[in-house]
Amino acid sequence: MAPFDDRQPDSQDAVIRVRGLVTRFGPQVVHDGLDLDVRRGEVLGVVGGSGTGKSVLLKEILGLIRPADGRIELLGRDTAGLPESERVALQARTGVLFQNGALFSSMTVAQNVMVPLREHTDLSAALAAEIARVKIAMSGLPANAGAKFPSELSGGMIKRAGLARALALDPDILFLDEPTAGLDPIGAAAFDQLIRNLQRSLGLTVFMVTHDLDSLTSICDRIAVLVDKKIRVGTLEEHLRDPHPWIHDYFHGPRGRAARHAES
Amino acid sequence: MARERAWLESSRAGDGEWRLTALGHWDLKAAGGLSGTLDGFALDGGGAVSLDLSRLDAMDTVGAYLLSALSDRLAAAGHGVDLTAIRPEHAALFNAVREVGPPPVERAQTHRPILDMLERTGRTAVDGLREGRDLLSFLGLIAITFGRLMVNPRRLRFRSVMFHIEQTGLNALPILGLLSFLIGVVLAFQGADQLRRFGAELFVVNLLGVSILREIGILMTAIIVAGRSGSAFTAQIGTMKVNQEVDAISTLGLDVVELLVVPRALALMITLPLLAFYADIMGLFGGAVMSYATLDITFGQFIRQLHGAVTLPHFLVGLVKAPVFALVIAMVGCYEGLKVSGSAESVGTLTTKSVVESIFLVIVLDAVFSVLFSFLRL
Known part of the structure; x- marks a missing residue:
């Protein structure tokens, strides 16, 4: 067993705690007794081969899919069987950036960002508009982007707008599903940096599903690897020493080496 | 204020x-x-002021x-504001928000209600004319592609034509039959009351x-088919456009009009006359049932009277319109589908x-x- 196996809860300060998670789609078992702790204030990168259930794990933590078995705690609350009001309150403390932004196409960017503000707060319309403007600017979009519709934005700008909406309520935890997929390397690096900066200034915990080795090496504090229906969490150095064949191939393959070289 | x-x-x-001194929880809830x-x-x-x-x-x-807006306002009122007293964990966020800066000054919109209305009217009119011109050029494109396929009929996608005949024709029979029957019932009832x-x-x-053979049968059919199949054409082609399938067709060296538009148009031009005939029969049947129920006109009497009342031209006048309406419905459906851009909303x-x-076009053409x-005294 690897030295950094996350079986023991390593921290009282885990904002996400998953224990004994089992996911099944028909006869196919995706997760089998998966444990995971995400610590407050860290950037956790989640990697794994296709079909290992990265996005499924994300959706289970968000409560969009119900696992077959196991327990998921978000900010100290068990997500199963929460009353509606507490579930909504919990959702207001998490922000999600979906892979393709998932912006509401009938609304402008500013209106998109204001949706959670209107739904969950009693801010005046003027103040909500101001807060939306601040979030849009903090997400690195130009001032005139707020009045645009999603169909008028480039892929990178859609991600930034989605990020602004995810951050609208100052969540504790930010979930990112392949945030740099589909961006050019310069845009991806800028987006990584943006996430790092926002994470520091807003004190976010970031749960990031990614395939981008540059993101993993440059902004993740720890990396969670989905292998053998379980998860192994550790720093990059720890994973580099892991003998597991998939992990070895992943981090020692040509792309993994290139990303590490670029970093050092 | 302590609460x-x-x-x-x-x-x-x-x-x-x-x-x-700022105290308490300065957050969304407050x-x-x-x-x-x-x-x-x-x-x-x-x-x-020291904040x-x-x-x-x-x-x-x-x-x-x-807090940032407060300090800006105090500075604007002529106070020197000192912001140095801040905890390091808050400084990063506070500075990030301050960097955003004030909102851009919006140019005041001058209100000219009458001119604005005139401008909108003009725009709508020009857009309408432009749409008409584009539809006409699309009709030309379909005609050219049709012509090319006549010369080389092996390029026509027969399977696709058959599929659309089934979708637009066969599957429309129940709804069209029921509605035509009911229209016949209503017409007979109202007519009987007056006569x-x-x-x-x-x-x-x-x-x-x-009325049924000349106008109502074909008009009902065209309206139902426009609602059923014209919309389906737009949605199908529009979704393909969103998924970039239409782009893929072009880059593979295939002709979008030949592949997507012509089979639909042809299928509709075949099915609509058949559907119109079916609607005629169902409408007359509904009328006959109602005539028997309210006026005691037997089916035999009905058919004898019908034989004297209508001639072949009555029937043909209705039916000859069907392919034209079919072409218009298919053309508009496909044209709007191809105009879809980017978003699912469009x-x-x-x-x-x-x-x-x-x-709209079907009814205008019917009047024409x-x-x-x-003029032709038909």
Whole structure:
């Protein structure tokens, strides 16, 4: 067993705690007794081969899919069987950036960002508009982007707008599903940096599903690897020493080496 | 004020310097109450202000924004604002929010209601004309592609044509049959009511025969098909456009009109006359049932009277319109589908537009046909 196996809860300060998670789609078992702790204030990168259930794990933590078995705690609350009001309150403390932004196409960017503000707060319309403007600017979009519709934005700008909406309520935890997929390397690096900066200034915990080795090496504090229906969490150095064949191939393959070289 | 979630304490030192201390939780929950008090906040007299943020319990973006806006307002009122007292964990966020800066000055919109209305009217008119021109050029494109396929009929996708015949024709039979039957029932009932006053009940059959065969059968069919199949064409092609399938067709060296538009148009031009005939029969059947029920006209009498009342031209006048309507419905449906761009929302908007436009054109063309036939004395 690897030295950094996350079986023991390593921290009282885990904002996400998953224990004994089992996911099944028909006869196919995706997760089998998966444990995971995400610590407050860290950037956790989640990697794994296709079909290992990265996005499924994300959706289970968000409560969009119900696992077959196991327990998921978000900010100290068990997500199963929460009353509606507490579930909504919990959702207001998490922000999600979906892979393709998932912006509401009938609304402008500013209106998109204001949706959670209107739904969950009693801010005046003027103040909500101001807060939306601040979030849009903090997400690195130009001032005139707020009045645009999603169909008028480039892929990178859609991600930034989605990020602004995810951050609208100052969540504790930010979930990112392949945030740099589909961006050019310069845009991806800028987006990584943006996430790092926002994470520091807003004190976010970031749960990031990614395939981008540059993101993993440059902004993740720890990396969670989905292998053998379980998860192994550790720093990059720890994973580099892991003998597991998939992990070895992943981090020692040509792309993994290139990303590490670029970093050092 | 101690019960509030977040508040400001102000005091004035001996040298005239104001000291503002932010206390409590400066966050989203407090913002609703705070913004009201802060908007009217002002200090008497001038003098420097030191804004102490080091003793508040929590700060999020909204709190940082409110404090930043407060210091901007105090600075604008002529106070020198000192912001150095802040805890390091809040400084990063506070500075990030301050970097955003003030909102851009919006250019005041001048209101000219009458001119604006005229401008909108003009725009709508020009857009309508442009749409008509584009539709006409699309019709030309379809005609050219049709011509090319006549020369080389092996390029025609027969499977696709058959599929669309099934979708637009066979599957429309139940709804079209029921509606035509009911229209026949309604017409017979209303006609009988009026004609009974003249003792001319039997002429209900003439009324039914002429109106259904010439106008109502084909018009009902065209409207139902526009709603059923024209919208489906727009949605299908529009979704393909969103998925970039249409782009893929072009880059593979295939012709979009030949592959997507012509099979649909051809299928509809084959099915619509058949559907119109079916609607005629069902409408007359409905009329016959109602005539029997209310006027005691037997089926035998009905058919004999019908035989005398309508001639072949009546039937053909109705049927000859069908392929034209079919072409218009298919053309508008496909044209609007190909106009879809990017968003899923535009599929919905253009589908609605396609139905409205094709029904509009069908009725306009029907009127044109009426005028034409009256000139031809048909």
